[in-house]
Amino acid sequence: MEKTDGVKVKICGLRRPEDIQMANRFKPDFIGFVFAKSSRQVDRNTAERLKTLLNPEIRAVGVFVDEEPEQVAGLCRDGVIDMVQLHGEEDREYMERLRNMTHVPVIRAVRVKSREQVLSAEQLPCDYLLLDTYTEGTYGGSGKAFDRELIPSLRKPYFLAGGLRTESVAEAVCRYRPYGVDVSSSLESGGYKDIKKVEAFLKAARGGYAAGGGAGRRTGGKEL
C-alpha cells in the first residue's frame, strides 16, 4: 500500500466568492477560472474580483479555448491569472506567440485519443501537459474518464483530468503518478462546487491509500 500525498490538486471552474472562500479554507494548489464558453464561464471582471479574494499561495489558472493570445497575455500581465491552460486547438505557432507575450507557465491540454498524440503534444512549447477526455462537441469539463492505458511514459510533468472522482482518485494517483490532478464536474451539486465534495476529494487525493507502485515512472514530476 502506498500513500498518495505529494500530488498537486487543481479544482477547476470556481466562479463565486464562496468558491474562493472554500479554496482558501482547503487550499488546493491551483484553482481554475474557465474563460471558455461553459456553464462555468467567468468574465474578466468576475475573475479579477475573485482573484483579489484568493489566498496568494493558491495559483489561479486561466482555462482557454482558442482565445486571442493578446487577451490571455493581458490577464497574465494584470495578475488576474498566474498560469495558462490551453484547452482548444492552439498550435505551436499560437503557443510561440503567447510565449513571446508572457512568461507564465503554460499547461497544454490534450483530449486523449492515442499515445502518439500525447507524445507529440509533449514536444510543444509548454511546461505541463494535462490529459483529459475527448468528447465530441465539447472541449472539457465533461465528467467522463478516458482510457488511462493510453498514457505514455512522459518526461514533462502532467495533470491527470477527465472524470476524476473522490472514490477513485487515490488509486489513479498511485497507478499513474501524475504531477497533479484536475477535477471539476464530480465536485458539483446543482451546477456549483459543493464544499463537502471538495473537502473529501482533497483528502482522498492527498492522503489516500491504494494499491499501486512505480513512483515517478510516468512523469518528471518537476516543480516549475
Ligand SMILES: O=C(O)c1ccccc1N[C@@H]1O[C@H](COP(=O)(O)O)[C@@H](O)[C@H]1O
Ligand atoms: O470545466 C469546464 O467547463 C471546461 C470548459 C472548457 C474547457 C475545459 C474545461 N474544464 C476542464 O475539463 C477537465 C475535466 O473536467 P471534469 O472533472 O471531467 O469535469 C479539467 O481539466 C478542467 O480544467
